[in-house]
């Protein structure tokens with residue numbers, strides 16, 4: 001097996017910082033065979049002026065990781081969110097990270113257990129340059145084209161989308177593969193009732209008559225941290241509540257603006273849904289405002305929402 005040259009030399013495995021090429025797992029682990037893995041994606045933003053790296057809402061991400069592990073029956077998982085933050089900071093410092101990155105923690109069932117094995121639980125963290133999840137030039141340079149998938153979203157009584165576990169992503173993957181094959185950049189999935197859930201990797205927001213509308217967490221979506229941040233920012237900036245409700249497919253075609261919100265995608269304006277143009281295929285006013293505030297807050301370019309940022313360097 002060839003090992004690619006990593007951008008960052010070190011990872012963390014079970015509390016130990018190890019060289020990239022030493023992080024290996026056995027092919028018989030329940031994580032590999034059955035997808036028994038809970039994971040997170042966390043962004044750290046480099047602020048050049050301050051020479052500081054900020055982790056964005058890392059406490060909330062690690063709390064969600066432990067919730068995901070709990071629901072996946074990972075009984076031997078003894079980590080606390082605060083210790084996971086400290087481990088992440090150590091790893092970022094060890095790698096001397098001074099750029100935007102995507103931090104990738106995972107908890108998984110290791111050993112050689114059967115499908116219902118609940119342990120032993122291993123923990124790892126890898127770091128990737130933030131740019132690797134976005135196409136060259138960024139989607140904001142050209143309209144983001146989104147398809148409505150013919151695949152249905154998994155639901156709470158089968159594979160709960162509320163948590164972030166590897167197995168859930170096979171549903172998103174099938175939809176994304178189909179959409180990319182058909183020439184789209186992204187894909188939104190509907191639930192069994194035909195209501196909008198989320199994009200394969202992000203939440204969906206619609207602007208309708210100046211009001212921001214988004215599906216509820218109970219509409220089979222990930223309990224997203226970016227979504228919660230957007231709701232707070234929009235309400236604070238505009239003084240209007242965000243409406244969380246069932247969203248019909250047709251509303252996607254008729255909305256004044258649509259944007260996606262997620263850790264990896266940030267705020268991504270959507271220019272086309274199923275070949276129907278949205279907002280003249282350019283980012284609308286509310287999308288642009290939300291993107292500006294969100295980006296400034298995440299990077300620490302403004303003082304507000306300081307409680308969402310964890311500085312990495314002293």
Ligand SMILES: Cc1ncc(COP(=O)(O)O)c(C=O)c1O
Pocket residue numbers: 041172198199200201202203221222223224225226227261262263264
């Ligand atoms: C399916 C899905 N929905 C929504 C999101 C956005 O969630 P968050 O803002 O917590 O990253 C993500 C990304 O993590 C995702 O994979």
